[in-house]
Amino acid sequence: MSRTRTPLSRERVFAAAVAVADADGLAHVTMRRVAGELGVEAMSLYHHVANKEALLDGLLEALMAEVDESVAAVERRSPEPDWRRALRRRFLTARSAMLRHPWAPQLITSRTSVPASVYGYYDRVLGTMVDGGLSYHLAHRGLHAFGSMALGFAQELFAPPGGEDVDPAAEEEEMAAMAGAFPHLAAMVASEVHDAGDEVLGWCDSQTEFEFTLDLLLDGLERASRSRDAR
Amino acid sequence: MSRTRTPLSRERVFAAAVAVADADGLAHVTMRRVAGELGVEAMSLYHHVANKEALLDGLLEALMAEVDESVAAVERRSPEPDWRRALRRRFLTARSAMLRHPWAPQLITSRTSVPASVYGYYDRVLGTMVDGGLSYHLAHRGLHAFGSMALGFAQELFAPPGGEDVDPAAEEEEMAAMAGAFPHLAAMVASEVHDAGDEVLGWCDSQTEFEFTLDLLLDGLERASRSRDAR
DNA sequence: ACCTGAACACCGTTCAAGT
DNA sequence: ACCTGAACACCGTTCAAGT
Numbered sequence: 001m002s003r004t005r006t007p008l009s010r011e012r013v014f015a016a017a018v019a020v021a022d023a024d025g026l027a028h029v030t031m032r033r034v035a036g037e038l039g040v041e042a043m044s045l046y047h048h049v050a051n052k053e054a055l056l057d058g059l060l061e062a063l064m065a066e067v068d069e070s071v072a073a074v075e076r077r078s079p080e081p082d083w084r085r086a087l088r089r090r091f092l093t094a095r096s097a098m099l100r101h102p103w104a105p106q107l108i109t110s111r112t113s114v115p116a117s118v119y120g121y122y123d124r125v126l127g128t129m130v131d132g133g134l135s136y137h138l139a140h141r142g143l144h145a146f147g148s149m150a151l152g153f154a155q156e157l158f159a160p161p162g163g164e165d166v167d168p169a170a171e172e173e174e175m176a177a178m179a180g181a182f183p184h185l186a187a188m189v190a191s192e193v194h195d196a197g198d199e200v201l202g203w204c205d206s207q208t209e210f211e212f213t214l215d216l217l218l219d220g221l222e223r224a225s226r227s228r229d230a231r
Numbered sequence: 232m233s234r235t236r237t238p239l240s241r242e243r244v245f246a247a248a249v250a251v252a253d254a255d256g257l258a259h260v261t262m263r264r265v266a267g268e269l270g271v272e273a274m275s276l277y278h279h280v281a282n283k284e285a286l287l288d289g290l291l292e293a294l295m296a297e298v299d300e301s302v303a304a305v306e307r308r309s310p311e312p313d314w315r316r317a318l319r320r321r322f323l324t325a326r327s328a329m330l331r332h333p334w335a336p337q338l339i340t341s342r343t344s345v346p347a348s349v350y351g352y353y354d355r356v357l358g359t360m361v362d363g364g365l366s367y368h369l370a371h372r373g374l375h376a377f378g379s380m381a382l383g384f385a386q387e388l389f390a391p392p393g394g395e396d397v398d399p400a401a402e403e404e405e406m407a408a409m410a411g412a413f414p415h416l417a418a419m420v421a422s423e424v425h426d427a428g429d430e431v432l433g434w435c436d437s438q439t440e441f442e443f444t445l446d447l448l449l450d451g452l453e454r455a456s457r458s459r460d461a462r
Numbered sequence: 463a464c465c466t467g468a469a470c471a472c473c474g475t476t477c478a479a480g481t
Numbered sequence: 482a483c484c485t486g487a488a489c490a491c492c493g494t495t496c497a498a499g500t
Contacts, residue, residue, distance in 0.1 A: 007464085031493065043494085044465050052493065109340045114388060116412065122388075123413035130415060136422040144440035145447055148386035155379035155386050157345060157353075181347065182354035184361060191367040209375035216376055216451035217444075224447075239483085262474065274475085275484050283474065 010048050012038060014058040018101070021059065026103040029059065056107065057115050063104055064117035067097045067151070083132025084218045087125065087150075091214060095152030095207075105153045118151075125150050134225050142221050149217070154210055241279050243269060245289040249332070252290065257334040260290065287338065288346050294335055295348035298382070301328045314363025315449045318356065318381075322445060326383030326438075336384045349382075356381050365456050373452050380448070385441055 006012070016037040020029050031052060032042040049055045071093050080086040098104045108118075122143060129139035148155065179186045237243070247268040251260050262283060263273040280286045302324050311317040329335045339349075353374060360370035379386065410417045 030491090032491085041466055043467085046494080047464060106340065108388070109337065109386065118388065119413050119416065123416045126419060127415040130418075136419045137426065140419055140423055141440060141443050144385070144387075144435075144437075145444040147388060147444075151388075154375070155340065156375075157339070157349065157379060157382075182350050184358040185350065185354045187361075188357060188367045188371055192371055195368065204375075206375075209372060212372050213376040213378075213448075216455075217447055220447035220451055261472090263472085272485055274486085277475080278483060 008038065008040065008044060008048055010058065013045060013048050013055070014062045017055060017059045018062050021103045021107075022101060026106055029055070031055070056111065060107055060111060060115055061117050063098075063101060063107070064115070064121060066101075067094050068117070068121065070094070070097045083128050083134070084222060086128050086132075087146075088211075088214060088218060090125070090128075091146070091150055091152055092211070093152075094150070095210065098152040104151075105148070108148065108151065122150065129221075134221070138221065138225055141224075142217075145217050145221070149210070149214055154206075154213060156206060158204070239269065239271065239275060239279055241289065244276060244279050244286070245293045248286060248290045249293050252334045252338075253332060257337055260286070262286070287342065291338055291342060292346055292348050294329075294332060294338070295346070295352060297332075298325050298328045299348070299352065301325070314359050314365070315453060317359050317363075318377075319442075319445060319449060321356070321359075322377070322381055322383055323442070324383075325381070326441065329383040335382075336379070339379065339382065353381065360452075365452070369452065369456055372455075373448075376448050376452070380441070380445055385437075385444060387437060389435070 013034065016034050017029050020033055020037055024033075031045055034055065035042040035045050038044075045055070049058060071090050074089065074093050075086075080089060125146070126139055126143060129142050130136060134142065143150070179189075244265065247265050248260050251264055251268055255264075262276055265286065266273040266276050269275075276286070280289060302321050305320065305324050306317075311320060356377070357370055357374060360373050361367060365373065374381070410420075
């Protein structure tokens, strides 16, 4: 039994946190559980992270590192001079990275302070807009307009982030109640399902919706840039 | 000491939950704390709500009831036939209601299933678009594009929902680090502060940004509607 | 220096017991 | 029918103690 005790480190702690979140969802990322993943007691973690907040900050840092890598890889392969196309592709790349970690949106929205890695990412987004000819004023508005879309996810109210336990029975029940109580939604579902021929619960193609909204914002920003500077 | 024990009820429980959230933030909305607010033991709550999830669902229902009231009051006072102006005003009314409860965004994004009251609200938003001449297909895209903006809040990454404890020292420190490490963000802040003459931390007018993004989306939807149906 | 056991003050929730 | 006390299995965190 040569239990070669690899010494703990911040990196190992954060990697374990990612593993737990991927496997069981964000709610299971507890000091005790992450420690268990490393074959150690909960209290040992406190030698490497100040407290649970710091653990979650590190979890977000690890996630952003993965996003940054994905984005950099794509942009190295084929540089894109047009700012709109560059941002579009970058956000969709971020999205594909985020989709591998369905707990990401909930983690980001729960953080009260944004770690440096997120600032770094947004700094590059801003740089792309300014290099593309947008004023700082309009680029600033662009940052706000994109919001979390820059990181690859929209505020999807009817398709929650997931990662936690989703009750399909409750969802079914909601759908049934919906048909009776909400005439416009029911008519819309009927109309869209008719066009798509898809099954009822799969009719929202969030990838398509994401791209549609993104293009609405990109087009609007460019139009504002071409006419006069906004406001 | 005539402790006139008003009997518990779902309504009283949810109202107490709102009071706790308003006073101390969402994290303090616990079974024990809400019960304490009502002068009762935690276990008594279980006679009126199934569990904590149900308590949070009720909290959201109470919030939506307030939003619905605000919106209905405005729309009774002065009906608005134009769908864009109607939605714009409705979302801004929702926003002013949400701003009274800074814990609202976090509550909504944390919910894994959306309660009926939210469906009702979105059903009316959809109805407004369809009555305004948008196809169900485009109106569906509109619902996704608005996302949480329909409820009055954007995914503000650099101005977190708040309600919980915010550490001003840490924020100060982040700002200082930003200036050195993130050239584009630093230049943007400098440029915007110069134009506005405002203090450093107050330069993001989220009301203005919210309206700008909202108009970008409304304009884009109308343009898509006027040309041909999207996609 | 790094890890740990026991302890503290909290959680949500169950269950048998009170009125 | 409605409320409760004690208990259980969890949290994050502190602190004195081990190696």
